[in-house]
Amino acid sequence: MLQHVRPAVVLLLLFSALTGLVYPLAVTGIAQLAMPRQASGSLIEKNGVVVGSALIGQNFKSDRYFHPRPSATTDTDPNDATKTIDAPYNAANSTGSNLGPTSQKLVDRVKASVEAWRAMAGPGPVPADAVTTSASGLDPDVSPAAALAQVGSVAKARGLDESKLRQLVEASIERPFLGLIGEPRINILQLNLGLDRLQSS
Template sequence: MLSQLRAAATLLGILTILLGILYPAAMTAIAGAALPEQAGGSLVMRDGQPVGSSLIGQAFAEGRYLQGRPSAAGNGYDGASSSGTNLAPTSAKLADRLKTDGEAMKAATGASTLPADAITTSGSGLDPDVSPAFAELQVARIAAARGVEADAVRRAIAENTTGRTLAVLGEPRVNVLAVNLALDALAPAPAAPAAGTPTASAATPAN
């Protein structure tokens, strides 16, 4: 009995060291050497300071910025509370919100139809991208707010649009943070941004 316990404890100790310490440390070191940007969180820098991640969305409520899809993470784009709404497709609350938000979006943009991501939330609530169609809906507003030509805004969007992965997986997508940094470079915002983000704004809570 004692010999069996000793063997089990020895095996546990060896596996703990190998799989709990050495293996994770080795993978971390390899990832840091081979893919330093991704291993560091895919941070986006401006003037030597991190302003966000290309993988995590953040709130942009001001008219001069490209805005992401609605977020149900906390009070909106809360990285500490990543989540969707968990409302079922048959939920009356969800239907009412989609109808209200859809009517408001159509009134603001003049569009007769809307891309799904214009009014629906993502599963994580931290989606960093929007569809090209949703980005196009915002071109006129951004151009007017910044006093630039609409084509200049479209170029910033096109330059930060990624196609389907391997040409077949997923859908084309526009990175919101990258576009907004490009817009600030094109026509700087009149107000100084809050530290750590290109804009100081809070997302409207989405349910």
Template structure:
């Protein structure tokens, strides 16, 4: 009996500390020191409307935008309330079928082989905000044509948007698709958010 009583009291105390006080203090410190990050690294337009988060990818399919990685989230691509991957195994015929469909779509849009793997496979989270620099570079001719812009101008924007490995060797170089597309909208002198 005494053992059960001790267990009950100790459980209650440790639950209050680890499940109440600890997250509360973390929240307090986080909001004070890193308010934007704690709230989701949101991107706003000039009118203060939320356009998205710089960490969460969005779907783009218009030729004038850079396209993100394919997304396998439930219901619709880049559904941020249902993160997840396709779970397709390496020898599943469905995987080969999907990849070859995506390659056909890229070819139809004027993107030529070879295709960087990340541009034709779906990400683990379904919300990957990045593509590899290679996957951005192969899209430049298509985007330039759709926007009536010079390829070199777009290429210089893409190069400026490449994020390097952390400390020069951790992770992979990458381009944030949403930020790149917003940047392109700015370059055209259009208010982003308008369609």
């Protein structure tokens, strides 16, 4: 019996080492050499201090900043561990709302988001990503339309010239990869950091 068990144990240990140690370390090493910034989490720094990641959105609430799209992430209710509370952009709990198109809760939430958007951006078309959540709840980007619609309210809150702010937004647009893959988008954290630099210059 030992002659049958020994090869199985040896193979288990060998493949555990290969797939659990050697392969992950090799992939990590290659990634660090080929794409060090992305392999380290696409971190964004301000004055030498990490302020976020280009891959994970943040919840900006102030009128002085551009707002991200809504987030459906939650967290444990501090008053009752059996319940959850809304916690936008909670990176420890990436999730969508899982609400279907016939859900009254979804309809009510989108209506409230549309009203809040119109109060901020004024009348006119409402970009879909401005009132809907992403599948992860952590989307760091918005459409150019969603950012451009906020120019007036941010300019007013900061006392900035709208044309300068519009130029900043347009310069922040990331184009589709190779002109084909993906949609034009704007990273909200990077845009807001550019906004702070614009005002301090």
